[in-house]
Amino acid sequence: MEWYAHAKLGVPPIRFEEVDRLICIGSDGMMNAVRQARHTVLQDVLRPQHVAIGSINSPMQCMLKQVCSQCLQRQVDPETGKESLVFSCFNQDQHLDCVDFQFLHGRLRQNSAAEKLTSLWLQHLFEQREVQVV
Numbered sequence: 402m403e404w405y406a407h408a409k410l411g412v413p414p415i416r417f418e419e420v421d422r423l424i425c426i427g428s429d430g431m432m433n434a435v436r437q438a439r440h441t442v443l444q445d446v447l448r449p450q451h452v453a454i455g456s457i458n459s460p461m462q463c464m465l466k467q468v469c470s471q472c473l474q475r476q477v478d479p480e481t482g483k484e485s486l487v488f489s490c491f492n493q494d495q496h497l498d499c500v501d502f503q504f505l506h507g508r509l510r511q512n513s514a515a516e517k518l519t520s521l522w523l524q525h526l527f528e529q530r531e532v533q534v535v
Contacts, residue, residue: 432500
């Protein structure tokens with residue numbers, strides 16, 4: 402993004418100075434890097450009042466009904482310090498500066514063991530049945 406903003410990849414079709422909204426979709430580490438870059442290396446090329454949104458990953462075990470709480474995400478208002486919790490299954494798009502990325506990283510790891518076991522079980526079933534994954 403820094404190279405794009407400073408035309409190191411050629412003349413950009415959309416200049417960062419013209420941007421008033423950013424939507425960030427990716428890993429928690431990448432979104433946190435974008436959050437930090439907006440306040441450091443990109444600060445001089447972004448409009449001061451731009452809006453940055455992160456699309457926060459959710460396990461969605463409860464099918465978006467806000468009941469299982471596996472997707473709870475901590476937010477901290479950067480101006481007031483007020484903490485709140487939101488169901489990210491119901492509200493994936495969140496203000497990037499409010500997202501607690503350390504909390505998000507921990508939450509995303511909560512299903513890691515179950516995901517690995519499921520992958521191994523599926524691999525076993527496919528090998529036993531000689532089923533090919535398409």
